Amino acid sequence: MASIVERPKKSGDSTFQVKWREGGGRTAPGQSEKFGDLESAETFKELVDAHGQHWPPGWVRGAGFVEPETHPNDVPFIDWATRYVDRLTGIDERTHEDYLRELRIHLSLIQHTELSGRVQPATIGNLTQDDVQDWVRAEERGEQDPEDPDTWLRRPADPKSIANRHGLLFCIVQAAVESDPPLRTTNCCKKTKLPRLDDHIVEEMTFLERDEYQRIMSEITDPDAQDLTGWLFGTGMRWGEATALQTQDFNLNATPPTVSVQRAWKKAKKGAPCGPFFLGPPKTKRARRVLALSSAQAQMVRRRVAGQPPEAFVFRTATGKSWRHANYYNRKWLPAVQRAVEKGLSKRPRIHDLRHSHVALLIAAKIPLPAIQIRLGHESIQTTVDRYGHLVRSLDGEIVAAVEVALGAPARPELRVVVGA
Known part of the structure; x- marks a missing residue:
């Protein structure tokens, strides 16, 4: 529950501060909003309690309720994303179902944060690079139960899963850029910093002798x-x-x-x-x-x-x-x-x-990676290199020998004797 703290001023007046912890967790970040009268503070406290110890939607700290940003021809993000997936061709029903599940469980977590700090539902038009980066961090961290830190409401996603979901998000936003008329001018996913994949990939594989x-x-x-x-x-x-x-x-x-x-x-x-x-x-x-x-x-x-x-x-x-x-x-x-x-x-x-x-x-038998790519059926040689490049230690001897030949001391020129010098 939120609480109200009275702050007396030297002038004899008081301000009233509404305080709560985000989401109600005991260790969650503390939040507060200041009011000049008790009635306004009590009204705001009721709003915070009604919204589960979160900022009331549409409320901007220090400014109150502010009209949301508007974008011509805008569409709620999840509606546009669902329409994009439903119109995909060349995929089987299982893949279509998997994409919709990703939208429902993961991409639906994306939200838009205005410069003022107010959080808004994401639309295909208001989504920014910062919003995408915030979503990646949320996927990476997961979400713990505020009442039980040992319990996960949503487990941290591994780097490969985040990269796959970001790839789907990229295509969804790009479709909005290329739509007629365009719903966006740029793709906000282009410069996203994703978690490193290399440690994760090496870790999950077991190699049998x-x-x-x-x-x-x-x-x-x-x-x-x-x-x-x-x-x-x-x-x-x-x-x-x-x-x-x-x-x-x-x-x-x-x-x-x-x-x-x-x-x-x-x-x-x-x-x-x-x-x-x-x-x-x-x-x-x-x-x-x-x-x-x-x-x-x-x-x-x-x-x-x-x-x-x-x-x-x-x-x-x-x-x-x-x-x-x-x-x-x-x-x-x-x-x-x-x-x-x-x-x-x-x-x-x-x-x-x-x-x-x-x-x-x-x-180990010194078969080149491009030949291995073909045998495995990898779409890209980069996939083969990323997954198995660290195993190419068996060629260290050949590499060292080649370097020694390349860097070896040049042959000493023969001495010439000039008669009558």
Whole structure:
């Protein structure tokens, strides 16, 4: 509850200060507003209490209620953002649903702060660079329960998630700049300072050495699960790509044998008639790719596709069905990792870490990053460099040798003897 403190003046008059803590938390920042009479102070106190110990919307400190800024043809930000997402083409229903969830949970937190300090609902026209930066900080910090500091009302977002949401925000604002008529003249997201990604990316990946991978493989007793695990480790393919492979995707008579990545499993919209998953295009255009196979991999595939029709899934469960991530993870992968840990394995890898481990092996074999980019299906070489560039320590010897050659002392010129000098 807000309180009123009387401040006597030397003249005999008094001012009345309304004091409260923002949001009502015991450790929240203190706020105050001054009035010349008790009645005005009591009225304002009631407003603060009615708004949950926050400044009343539209109130400017020291000035009272002020008419909001107006922008011709302006639209509430969340309304414009929703309209932008609903009009996107070339995305599946699951992606559309994910974007709307980001708007509802995260981008809806964006608000506009005027130069006077008054906070206003964000519109597509009043949004500023400072508003975007304030939102990034709020995402990074999260929000704790003022009554229980150990409880999060909204957990801090990781740098990658913030970058992804900022990318969506950038596109939403840019659409307003390019609309007819334009709703903005500039994109306020262009100079946003985002949290660093590098530490986060390195931290979340686990790289398995060959012997560590073998320790986990030895704990997987299901032959079908063994084949799939070996394929993920040996090709670096994404889970959704590997489990969507069909007999028709292989050219086992080529030299070397190859596999073509043409489709991947996608999450469907809730309640979709196709069920929770459906087959769609790979993650990006570059994810459509052809991978060369080793002779051992080709031999395993021949065994699995023998007598199968072209549309048959290559990696199937013992009952002949396609694998589902939760089924494989809970019944095959997680128990195997737990047993390996009990026997001394020091890491707890995820399924996706088989992809990361595949890259580590290629880098250790001095395979160039551009070739790795193509094999993984990364849209940009920058993605490959950002995620795996720190592993290129195996080339240190070659780099040092090249530098020594380049900086080596020049050959000493031969001495010339001039007769009769």
